[in-house]
Amino acid sequence: MTETWVEPLGLMGGQAAAAALAADLALPLSGGPLAFSLVRLIGRDAPTLPIPLTEVPEAWQPQVLALTRALPRFAGLEMPCDLGRPLVMGVVNVTPDSFSDGGRGIAESIAAGHAMLEAGADLLDIGGESTRPGATPVAPEEECRRVLPVIRELAKAATISVDTRNAATMLAALEAGAEIVNDITALRHDPAAARVLARSEASVILMHMLGEDPRTMQQDPRYADVALEVAQFLAARVQAAERMGLPRERLAVDPGIGFGKRLPHNLALMDRLPLLAGIGCPIVFGASRKRFLGTLAGIEQAAARVLPSVAAALAAAGQGAAIIRVHDVAETVQALAIWNALASGFEAADES
Incomplete structure (x- = not known):
């Protein structure tokens, strides 16, 4: 299996993050307080340029969602x-x-x-x-x-x-x-x-x-x-x-x-x-x-x-x-x- 990576981009915090999250334009990174609005997909057949979250192919979505999970203490x-x-x-x-x-x-x-x-x-x-x-x-x-x-x-x-x-x-x-x-x-x-x-x-x-x-x-x-x-x-x-x-x-x-x-x-x-x-x-x-x-x-x-x-x-x-x-x-x-x-x-x- 080809190794794949999802790189979060467009990181933001504060009011910008809150507004982007409310508008479904961003996701929380590791549970917050930062959020990301773009990703770079790395692997075979991945797009060459960063893409917004709304354009993430279905096969990659589990990896994107994994980035949102809060870290254990x-x-x-x-x-x-x-x-x-x-x-x-x-x-x-x-x-x-x-x-x-x-x-x-x-x-x-x-x-x-x-x-x-x-x-x-x-x-x-x-x-x-x-x-x-x-x-x-x-x-x-x-x-x-x-x-x-x-x-x-x-x-x-x-x-x-x-x-x-x-x-x-x-x-x-x-x-x-x-x-x-x-x-x-x-x-x-x-x-x-x-x-x-x-x-x-x-x-x-x-x-x-x-x-x-x-x-x-x-x-x-x-x-x-x-x-x-x-x-x-x-x-x-x-x-x-x-x-x-x-x-x-x-x-x-x-x-x-x-x-x-x-x-x-x-x-x-x-x-x-x-x-x-x-x-x-x-x-x-x-x-x-x-x-x-x-x-x-x-x-x-x-x-x-x-x-x-x-x-x-x-x-x-x-x-x-x-x-x-x-x-x-x-x-x-x-x-x-x-x-x-x-x-x-x-x-x-x-x-x-």
């Missing part, structure tokens, strides 16, 4: 259809060499996590291994030494994700209180990972990376159609995870901005992020402080890329991201409050 958290905005995931790197915020010790990382929660983070992602291009791998024993004290403390206050590709670290982190595993290799690195996760109740983020090693992922990445190829990869990894015993309701997908992609690839993925909605899992988006944003904005120092990062977060919110992974929580939360007031149809705004 990932790790028990409310989704954008509940909140009217994406969740904000604060990044806590307990590493000496992360690209923008390395050098934190355990006490500093705990303090940073609490500060992010006070600033409005919905959950935290704690990692003990830098995965920047060219980074040296960290043994699970050292990774655990770094992250477990931080997880134990912050799990008392928030939903915690552990950013790791190692099964031993996953198991120890879950025992310490983590509820989500964020694996940049989408369960390809460690054969034991799927067994550990299938025996748990953890939710899992599956990310696209070119290859399985951050040291080589940026060596001449090439794609014929980066958005479609990433979508196909993630759909296949979701199916593989299901075969391993992980139900789809526990899975989220991440296009892996900057992981084996050059600037044009990253921009194409941001522009076509709604294509991933067809997988039926929450979309996680992480572009915070990344090099391509610095290139576009002319900012060399990673920690100074706050405004470009917030701009990318808002763009992702408008393209259907369910969770946005950021270093600068306060600024992102403030910006999303304005976005939410508009995207939710002004209900969140204070009329006074």
